[in-house]
Amino acid sequence: MQAGNKIIVKPGEKIPVDGEVYDGNSFVDESMISGEPVAVEKKSGDHVYAGTINQKGSFNIVAKKVGSATLRSQIIKTVQEAQGSKAPVQHLVDKVASVFVPSVLVIAVLSFVAWLVLGGEQAFTQGLLAFVTVLVIACPCALGLATPTALMSGIGKGAENGILIKDAEGLEVIHKINVMVLDKTGTITEGKPIVTEIVWEDAHEKAELLPILLAIEKKSEHPLAEAVVKSIALSEQKDIRLDSFESITGKGVQGVIGKEIYYVGNARLLSEKNISIPPALQKKTEELSLAAQTIVYFTDAINVLALISISDLVKATSMEAIKQLRELGIEVYMLTGDNEQSANAIAAQVGINKVKANMLPDDKSIFIKQLQQQGKIVGMAGDGINDAQALAEANVSIAMGKGSDIAMDTAMMTIVSSDLKLIPKAIKISRLTVRTIKQNLFWAFIYNLIGIPIAAGALYFALGFQLNPMIAGAAMAFSSVSVVSNSLLLKLKKI
Numbered sequence: 001m002q003a004g005n006k007i008i009v010k011p012g013e014k015i016p017v018d019g020e021v022y023d024g025n026s027f028v029d030e031s032m033i034s035g036e037p038v039a040v041e042k043k044s045g046d047h048v049y050a051g052t053i054n055q056k057g058s059f060n061i062v063a064k065k066v067g068s069a070t071l072r073s074q075i076i077k078t079v080q081e082a083q084g085s086k087a088p089v090q091h092l093v094d095k096v097a098s099v100f101v102p103s104v105l106v107i108a109v110l111s112f113v114a115w116l117v118l119g120g121e122q123a124f125t126q127g128l129l130a131f132v133t134v135l136v137i138a139c140p141c142a143l144g145l146a147t148p149t150a151l152m153s154g155i156g157k158g159a160e161n162g163i164l165i166k167d168a169e170g171l172e173v174i175h176k177i178n179v180m181v182l183d184k185t186g187t188i189t190e191g192k193p194i195v196t197e198i199v200w201e202d203a204h205e206k207a208e209l210l211p212i213l214l215a216i217e218k219k220s221e222h223p224l225a226e227a228v229v230k231s232i233a234l235s236e237q238k239d240i241r242l243d244s245f246e247s248i249t250g251k252g253v254q255g256v257i258g259k260e261i262y263y264v265g266n267a268r269l270l271s272e273k274n275i276s277i278p279p280a281l282q283k284k285t286e287e288l289s290l291a292a293q294t295i296v297y298f299t300d301a302i303n304v305l306a307l308i309s310i311s312d313l314v315k316a317t318s319m320e321a322i323k324q325l326r327e328l329g330i331e332v333y334m335l336t337g338d339n340e341q342s343a344n345a346i347a348a349q350v351g352i353n354k355v356k357a358n359m360l361p362d363d364k365s366i367f368i369k370q371l372q373q374q375g376k377i378v379g380m381a382g383d384g385i386n387d388a389q390a391l392a393e394a395n396v397s398i399a400m401g402k403g404s405d406i407a408m409d410t411a412m413m414t415i416v417s418s419d420l421k422l423i424p425k426a427i428k429i430s431r432l433t434v435r436t437i438k439q440n441l442f443w444a445f446i447y448n449l450i451g452i453p454i455a456a457g458a459l460y461f462a463l464g465f466q467l468n469p470m471i472a473g474a475a476m477a478f479s480s481v482s483v484v485s486n487s488l489l490l491k492l493k494k495i
Contacts, residue, residue, distance in 0.1 A: 005063045009048075011056045011221075018070045019061035021046050025249055026057025027223050031185065031384060039223035041250060051385070056221035072385065096441075100140055104452070108134040111456035126457070129466065133455040137472035138448055142479040146440030149487035154433030157491055162416040163426050164401075170412030174396045175430035176377050180325050180423070181368065181390070183382035184336035184346055187400055188420070189312040191383065193224060195231035196293065197309040201278050209305055213298050215240040216255035216264050221247065224296060225264075227310055252296075261301045270297055270304070277304045292345030312346075319350045321420035326351075328427060330379075335359045335367065337386060364390035381415075381423060383407055398423060428495045436490050440483045447479045 001017060009015055015028070027039035030052045039055050042048055048061055050070040067073065108131045115127030151168045158165045165171050185191050200206050214232045217225040219242065244256040251272060252265015263269055270277065275297075277285065281304055288295050288309050296308040322332050333354045336343045343357035356367060368390050371378050380387070380394035383403025391397035391410045399411035400418040408414050415422045455472055459465045 001063060001066045003063050003066055005066075007061050007063060008058065009054050009061060010058050011054060013054050015048050015050055015052050015054060015061070017050050017061075017063040018065035019048055019063045021048060021059050021061050024057065024059030026059050027055040027221070029053040029055060029223070031191070031386075043249065055223050096143060100143060100448075104134065104138040104140075107138075107452060107456060115457065126460075126466065129469065130455065130457045133467050133469045133472045134452055136469050137451045137455045137467070137476050141476065142444035142447060142483045143441070145480055145483045145487075146444050147437050149484050150433055150436040150440055150490065153436070153487045153490040154429055157429050157432075157493075157495070158413070158426060160491075161422060161425055161429070161495070162419070163422050163429070164414040164416060165412070165426075166414070167412035170396050171426075171430050171433055173377070173430075174379060174413075175427055175434055177330060177379040177396055177427070179331045179333065179371055179376045180379045180381065181333045181335055181364075181371075181394070182322075182352075182380075182420070183364075183384070183387050184334055184338060184343060185312060186383035186403055186418075187381055187387075188318045188334065188350055189314050189346060191312065191402075193227045193294065193310050193312055195227050195308060196311045196313070197288075197307075198231075199281065199284050199307040199309070201281055201303065201305055205305070209298070211238040211240045212255070212257060212262055213264065213306070215242055215257075216245070216253060216262060219245045219255065220253045220264065222253070224294065224310055225253075228264075228296065228308055262305075263297070263299045263301075264308075265297060265299075266295075267297070270299070273299075273301070275299045275302065275304060281307055290345075292342040314346060314349050315418075315420065317419050317421045321423060322350050322352060324421065324424040328424060330427075331376075333367075335364050335390070361386045361389050365393050368393040379423075381420070383418070398426070425495055432490055432493055432495065436487055440486055443482060443486070444479065447475075451475060 006022075007016065007019065009026075011026070021042050021044050023044060025041070025043040028042050028048055029039045030049065042059060047064075049072065050065075051072040065071070111134055112127040112131040115130055116123050151171060154171050155165045155168070158171070182188055200209075210232060214229065217228045217232070240257065242255045242257060246254045248254060248265065248269060251269035252263055255262045255264075263273065263275070269275075277297075284307055285295060288307070292311075294310040296310060297304050298306040298308060325332050331354065332352050333356065334343065334347050334352045335356045336346075337359055338357060340355075340357040343355050347353065347355045356363075359367070364387065368378055368380060372393075372395070378394045379396040379398065380390050381398040381400070382388075382391055383400035384407055387403075388407055388410045391399065391407060396413070397411040398413045398415060399407040401408070401414055401416040402418045413426060451472070455467045457466055
């Protein structure tokens with residue numbers, strides 16, 4: 001495939017290259033790029049992108065960018081670069097171990113030398129005993145187990161709650177975030193348009209007109225028509241046969257039954273056909289527009305018969321999840337490729353007052369970097385390839401389980417059910433895990449601080465007591481068991 005090649009894109013196919021339409025028209029699902037849930041109309045002169053999905057129509061395109069030059073490939077490349085640029089976590093225990101082991105060796109040797117100098121007749125025996133006992137009791141197993149056992153318990157706790165944690169770094173860092181950035185479509189909302197309401201001009205005519213609306217929409221190739229058909233089909237079994245059907249590009253469709261003409265379309269169709277909107281429906285149109293609903297009109301040749309309101313519904317748990325994030329002291333932003341009116345309407349529903357609309361994948365990534373430059377620790381939750389760059393840039397990345405593969409591959413965590421309420425849970429699990437790590441390290445340190453001097457013979461001259469190596473071995477084993485037990489207790493704690 002080379003730039004300049006001409007390609008036919010059939011219904012249901014993925015577009016293979018970035019190109020320009022030169023013949024035909026259809027609707028293309030570009031949600032993987034823009035995040036917009038409603039398919040975009042494409043006609044001659046419009047640009048299309050590799051990886052997006054053609055709907056029911058077909059069209060011809062001329063290739064502009066192919067292979068690694070396509071927008072999709074550039075996004076994937078950027079994600080890979082961002083992932084590779086992240087430095088590995090330097091655990092506290094790694095730094096401690098690098099000092100701890102040589103320090104213990106030095107203490108063991110010094111205790112042996114001290115016994116040789118001060119030990120009297122049994123100096124060599126007592127010194128050798130002290131040397132061995134120090135090495136046995138100071139085995140760094142407890143320090144080595146403190147972090148991984150707690151992390152394993154935390155990861156298991158997450159899995160029990162439907163949170164798949166791929167990267168332990170994410171589990172350690174998420175409790176520190178002070179900003180959470182949420183994608184709109186598919187993260188805060190369901191990610192697919194559905195009919196929320198059909199408002200009839202005359203409710204008494206509904207029974208007669210609903211089968212006609214269904215028959216017309218069944219013929220339509222527009223993606224919104226699918227939403228209408230799904231909402232009506234279960235309640236309406238009456239089959240109506242159309243005498244003729246015609247698609248009016250960019251405006252809607254026309255169906256004829258006998259001598260009656262019916263239309264289903266947008267405001268441009270009403271204007272072109274001089275169809276009037278009754279006052280009651282006009283008021284409802286204004287209300288729905290303010291709520292950022294997509295409005296489809298069902299009309300006869302003269303008047304609007306019904307308004308069909310179509311929307312991408314907010315998930316039932318989104319508002320509560322955002323409230324919980326705020327209670328944890330976290331700022332919440334919403335980023336979306338949608339227009340400002342739609343974005344602000346959704347944000348108002350869920351209680352978000354910091355919104356960025358019309359955001360392309362690069363814009364989201366740049367915004368994350370800007371927040372980080374302000375000293376913020378940023379978490380990002382998204383579901384599409386359009387979110388992958390931002391996910392890779394964020395300090396902690398969370399993918400929705402019903403999202404794209406590349407988003408889940410990029411993210412440190414995946415919310416299996418796509419329920420935002422699990423993000424506050426993940427933060428609480430992180431806090432419990434980090435607290436357990438600190439407890440484990442504390443007990444491991446205290447054990448060594450107390451045990452090593454006793455093993456070296458600190459109590460011998462005062463109390464005549466010198467620790468037996470076998471008892472030291474048992475104490476060392478007990479310290480490891482106590483650390484592991486404390487980590488396992490994490491799984492029993494409520495969140």
